[in-house]
Amino acid sequence: MLRDESGPYFGEYGGRFVPESLISALDELDAAYTAAKADPVFQAELTHLHATYTGRPSIITEAPRFAEHAGGARIILKREDLNHTGSHKINNVLGQALVAKRLGKTRLIAETGAGQHGVATATAAALFGMECVVYMGEVDTERQSLNVARMRLLGATVIPVTTGSRTLKDAINDALRDWVANVGSTHYLLGTVAGPHPFPVMVRDFHKIIGEEARQQVLDLTGALPDAVTACVGGGSNAMGIFHAFLDDPTVKLYGYEAAGAGHLTDKHAATITRGRPGVLHGARSYLLQDEDGQTIESHSISAGLDYPGVGPEHAWLHDMGRASYLPITDAEAMDALRLLSLTEGIIPAIESAHALAGTMKLGRELGSTATILVNLSGRGDKDMETAGKYFDILDTAALEREVESPVDPSSLGVKE
Amino acid sequence: MSAVADVIAARKSAGSGALVGYLPVGYPNLATSIEAAVALVENGVDVLELGVPYSDPVMDGPVIQRATQEALAAGFRLRHGFEAVAAITARVSAPVLLMTYWNPVVQYGVDRFADDLAAAGGAGLITPDLVPDEAHAWLAASDRTDRDRVFLAAPSSTDARLEQAVRASRGFVYAVSTMGITGARSDVDTAARTLVSRLRMAGATSTCVGLGISTADQVREVLEYADGAIVGSALVAALADGGIPAVAQAAAALSAGLRR
Numbered sequence: 001m002l003r004d005e006s007g008p009y010f011g012e013y014g015g016r017f018v019p020e021s022l023i024s025a026l027d028e029l030d031a032a033y034t035a036a037k038a039d040p041v042f043q044a045e046l047t048h049l050h051a052t053y054t055g056r057p058s059i060i061t062e063a064p065r066f067a068e069h070a071g072g073a074r075i076i077l078k079r080e081d082l083n084h085t086g087s088h089k090i091n092n093v094l095g096q097a098l099v100a101k102r103l104g105k106t107r108l109i110a111e112t113g114a115g116q117h118g119v120a121t122a123t124a125a126a127l128f129g130m131e132c133v134v135y136m137g138e139v140d141t142e143r144q145s146l147n148v149a150r151m152r153l154l155g156a157t158v159i160p161v162t163t164g165s166r167t168l169k170d171a172i173n174d175a176l177r178d179w180v181a182n183v184g185s186t187h188y189l190l191g192t193v194a195g196p197h198p199f200p201v202m203v204r205d206f207h208k209i210i211g212e213e214a215r216q217q218v219l220d221l222t223g224a225l226p227d228a229v230t231a232c233v234g235g236g237s238n239a240m241g242i243f244h245a246f247l248d249d250p251t252v253k254l255y256g257y258e259a260a261g262a263g264h265l266t267d268k269h270a271a272t273i274t275r276g277r278p279g280v281l282h283g284a285r286s287y288l289l290q291d292e293d294g295q296t297i298e299s300h301s302i303s304a305g306l307d308y309p310g311v312g313p314e315h316a317w318l319h320d321m322g323r324a325s326y327l328p329i330t331d332a333e334a335m336d337a338l339r340l341l342s343l344t345e346g347i348i349p350a351i352e353s354a355h356a357l358a359g360t361m362k363l364g365r366e367l368g369s370t371a372t373i374l375v376n377l378s379g380r381g382d383k384d385m386e387t388a389g390k391y392f393d394i395l396d397t398a399a400l401e402r403e404v405e406s407p408v409d410p411s412s413l414g415v416k417e
Numbered sequence: 418m419s420a421v422a423d424v425i426a427a428r429k430s431a432g433s434g435a436l437v438g439y440l441p442v443g444y445p446n447l448a449t450s451i452e453a454a455v456a457l458v459e460n461g462v463d464v465l466e467l468g469v470p471y472s473d474p475v476m477d478g479p480v481i482q483r484a485t486q487e488a489l490a491a492g493f494r495l496r497h498g499f500e501a502v503a504a505i506t507a508r509v510s511a512p513v514l515l516m517t518y519w520n521p522v523v524q525y526g527v528d529r530f531a532d533d534l535a536a537a538g539g540a541g542l543i544t545p546d547l548v549p550d551e552a553h554a555w556l557a558a559s560d561r562t563d564r565d566r567v568f569l570a571a572p573s574s575t576d577a578r579l580e581q582a583v584r585a586s587r588g589f590v591y592a593v594s595t596m597g598i599t600g601a602r603s604d605v606d607t608a609a610r611t612l613v614s615r616l617r618m619a620g621a622t623s624t625c626v627g628l629g630i631s632t633a634d635q636v637r638e639v640l641e642y643a644d645g646a647i648v649g650s651a652l653v654a655a656l657a658d659g660g661i662p663a664v665a666q667a668a669a670a671l672s673a674g675l676r677r
Contacts, residue, residue, distance in 0.1 A: 017519055017546050019476050020582070021596055024573040163482055164472065176475045181597035183573065280520040280546075281473060293495045294524030296472040 002247040002323065008197030011320060013313035016196040018283045022176070025183045030198040032103050037205070042098065049094050050209070053127070054084050056091075057213045060221065060374075065344035066357075070364025073371040076226065078214040078242060080378045081349065087379030088210060088238045089120040089191060095206035097124035100187035107131040107186040111175045113140055113168035113234070114305035114352065115147025116379055117191030122156035124189075132156040135174045137167035140304045147383050165298035168234075168308045172282050192235025193312030196283030200312050207241025210376060215245045218374055227367060228253040231376040232355040233326060234270070234306035236315045238378035243324060253325070256315060257359035259301035260328030270299035272311040273319050273326040286313040302331040302387065303351040305379075333358040335391050338381065350379030351387065419565050420512040421540050421588035422623045424463050425644050433675040434640035437625055438462035438668060439516065439649035440656065441470055441481065442501045443488035450488075451504045453656050456665040458509040461672025465505065466543060466647065469498050469517035476518075476545040478600030480650040484657065495525055499537040506538035514567060514588065516543040522555070531558035541565025541588055549585035556585065567591050570616055570624075572608040579619040589623040589645060590616055594630070600650045602629030613643045633671050640675070 008014050016026060036042040050056035058079045067075040080088035100108060108125045109132075112118030118134040125132030134151055138160040141148050151158050164170035172195075179188040193200045193207075211229070218226050229246050231239035233256035246252040261269035269275065276287040279294055289297040289309035301307040318324040338354035340361075341347050349357060353376070360375050367373070381388065389395035425435040438457040442450050454465055470485035470493045477485070502513050515534065522530045522542070534542070541564040547555065549568055559566045565588030570579050573596060582590055594609035595602065609626050616624050626639045627647030639646040648671055655667035 015551055016548065017551055018548070019545055019571070019593075020548055020569040020574055020578070021571040021593055023548060023578065024571070024575065163486065169473065173473050173475050177478075177598050180476070183596060279523055282475075283546075290520070290524065292524070294471075294521040295489065296520075 003244060005314070007201040010314045010317035013278070013286050013316040014197060014200060014284050016283060017280045017285065018196045019180060021180045022183065022196070025179065026196055026198065028103065029099070032099050033198055033202050036099050036102060046095055046098060054090050054094065055082060056209065058082055060214060060217045063341070063345050066341055067364065069340055069344070070361040071367065072369035073364035073367055073373050074222070075360060075364065076218060076221070076372065076374050077347070077377040078210060078374060080210060080238065080376060081347070081353065081380035085116070085120045085123050086382060087116040087120070087350065088207060088241060089117045090123070091209060091241065092191065092203050092206040092237060093117070093120040093124045093189060096187070096189045096202070097128055097130070100189070101128060103187065105185060105187040107133070107182065108189050109133045109135070109175050109178050109186055110189045110191060111168060111171035112136050112191065113171070113307055114303065114350070115140065115144040115151065115383060116305060118156070118158070119147050119150045119154070121189050121191070122151040122154035125156060126154045133178065134158050135161050135171040135178070137161045137165070137171050139166045140168065143387060144304055144383060146386070167298070168304070169282070169296060169310070176282070192237040193240045193314060194235045194282055194284060194286065194310055200284065200314055203237055204240040204244060204314060207237055208244040210238065210241035211243060211245030214242060214374055218372070222372055224372070225249055225252050226374040227251070227371040228255060228363060229374045230255045230257065230356050230360045230363060232257050232306060232352050232378065233311060233315060234259065234308045234352065235310065236312040238376050240312060240314055242374070242376040243318070247323065254318070254323065255359060255363060256324055256326045257329045257355045258326055259303055259306035259355055260330045261300040261302070263330055264328035268300035269328065270301040270307050270309065271328040272309060273315065274328045276309070278316065281310045284313050286316040287311050302391070303334065303355065305350070305352040306355060327359060329355040329358045335388070337361060338388065339392065347377070348381035349377055350381050351384045353378045419540070419588045421464055421514065421565050424512055425589055425623050425625070428463055429644050434643065435463040435625065435645035436461060436636060436672050436675060437464045437466055437627070437645050437647040438652055439466040439468060439647065440652055440664070441468035441485045441488055442498050443470055443491065443493035444484040444656070445487065446491055447497050447501065449661065451501050453661050453664050454501070454505050455508050456661050457652065457668045458511040460665045460668035461675065462668050463511060464645070465511055465513045466516050466649070467498065467501060467513060469495070469515055469521060471518040471521060474518060476598055478598045478650060480654050481599050484653050495521055499533050499539070502534070502537040502539040512540040513538070514540050514543050514565065516545065519544060519547045527554040527558050531562040531564055534564060535562040539564070541567065543567040543591060545569060549581050552585065559587070569593055570612060572596060572612050576615065576619065579616055583616060583619045583621045589625045590621050591647070592616060592624050592626045592643065594626050594628045597628060599628055601631035609639065610642050633673055636671050637674060
């Protein structure tokens with residue numbers, strides 16, 4: 001069974017390519033996670049949190065008006081955007097935070113791209129009374145300033161990372177450096193299915209609830225399994241989460257959509273599996289974007305959450321064996337899909353998730369009107385309003401300029417000093 | 418046999434221990450990095466550790482990160498690493514190890530890397546993000562080409578892992594003085610002393626301590642219990658601030674009192 005694969009290797013991918021200083025922490029984490037997985041008390045605690053805090057199970061929503069633009073196929077959205085904190089990220093964060101608590105760690109550190117994982121980690125730290133430090137590429141703190149404010153409001157320290165490409169990969173480097181130095185007190189709450197073992201397996205396990213719920217929900221609704229399951233892929237956590245329950249259902253096709261930025265044939269993209277080749281980055285062997293010398297190439301995507309030159313090792317394995325297909329979606333295709341779902345269904349998706357929607361529109365036209373496609377709507381678009389506003393030129397820029405030139409007098413709004 | 422282990426043993430029996438000096442290849446440019454490495458040896462450094470610039474150096478602190486990023490921006494290519502090793506070994510007799518993260522070696526081809534390193538006269542590799550558990554290809558290639566392989570040992574390593582590091586290493590075992598990344602620290606952790614003694618119990622005959630060592634006093638202190646002391650960021654900072662005269666002076670200051 002493909003579902004039983006539990007590392008440290010997925011075929012030739014995965015493993016642990018890290019400094020020796022981290023090995024004992026990874027061993028400790030692996031042992032604690034293995035024990036937690038088998039402990040009914042831990043599972044009950046996580047289930048209770050999901051029921052009373054996350055908002056699980058997340059619902060599914062049919063998208064018939066959107067589906068008209070997807071070849072008339074039946075489109076069903078798994079609504080991870082409705083989770084507390086606005087994306088699937090909370091599933092993994094609560095699980096790992098509980099493991100960290102069992103290990104007696106008092107400090108959580110995390111990397112974040114779009115800020116969704118950082119917000120989720122800051123949320124768990126607040127909930128459990130832990131210290132929280134989030135590393136975020138300086139480029140991302142600028143394009144996701146709203147999430148920076150959310151993290152600070154939740155009590156986290158956000159450290160803008162100014163090295164390298166100043167995006168997600170550099171945030172991971174700095175988080176790893178912090179972890180090496182503070183491993184006694186600190187848990188590195190890695191946010192995707194990448195990194196050294198046990199992270200790819202553990203993070204997948206905490207997200208596989210997405211697919212397990214959705215599989216049953218689609219069966220209940222339609223009486224059959226979907227023909228295809230789709231998701232966006234950066235590091236690949238939401239995709240592994242929804243794929244996993246279907247890995248051993250041979251009739252269900254799996255599609256991961258990578259960020260192709262300006263186009264996967266340009267040099268401005270983040271289409272790691274489409275354009276990369278196997279190598280070692282951030283502790284694991286997988287596909288990555290790299291030059292001839294093995295130097296990581298900077299990725300590009302309008303979506304901060306997919307702007308990553310690596311991908312989880314389990315995806316590399318599923319790709320090589322042909323179990324899942326990975327296809328590129330450009331910035332423009334994703335933004336069109338974002339607007340279309342907003343206009344047709346009243347749901348504003350995250351730009352990341354919009355890549356899955358854009359891929360689904362193409363897939364629906366291929367599969368035709370008899371097909372059922374399950375889409376992981378991994379996050380909501382609130383955080384992306386500044387990017388979308390600029391992209392579609394729908395910000396009221398004239399009003400903004402007036403405000404900058406002559407700030408509104410608070411007293412005129414009836415606000416007391 | 419290992420030229421690196423021989424040099425360290427010779428320095429040890431001469432009464433002190435070895436000074437290992439780190440500088441990145443290609444910083445500030447290839448020619449200057451070669452001159453700087455030669456200057457280290459001429460000023461008392463016994464073993465050279467040449468860093469291969471890499472885009473994602475997770476073991477390195479800010480000083481070395483800045484230098485290696487600058488080297489990459491200036492056009493560093495892997496072949497420059499072999500060119501530097503060949504140029505340096507043609508001029509000085511100190512053994513030269515390359516310090517490289519693992520992905521560049523994988524992409525170059527592990528066997529091809531070992532062959533080209535041997536052809537250039539390089540002694541071996543220090544691999545900060547490759548543990549012996551993942552090193553099958555490198556163990557085979559380094560045996561075949563008779564190159565040294567330096568693995569890291571950390572204060573957090575179990576006894577079993579220390580034994581594994583000692584068994585897998587040739588040249589020396591790199592004892593990480595403290596839990597952290599490269600960069601000068603005011604006091605080198607007492608953890609280093611404990612780690613070196615644990616490594617000796619695990620069978621190590623050649624152990625060098627690195628991370629955080631930046632002064633002659635720290636070098637002397639480390640050599641009281643270890644076979645070698647590794648200095649990196651302090652030399653890189655000197656090169657950045659004052660060029661070759663400054664890095665030569667820094668090396669001379671570190672090695673002062675080690676020679677008798």
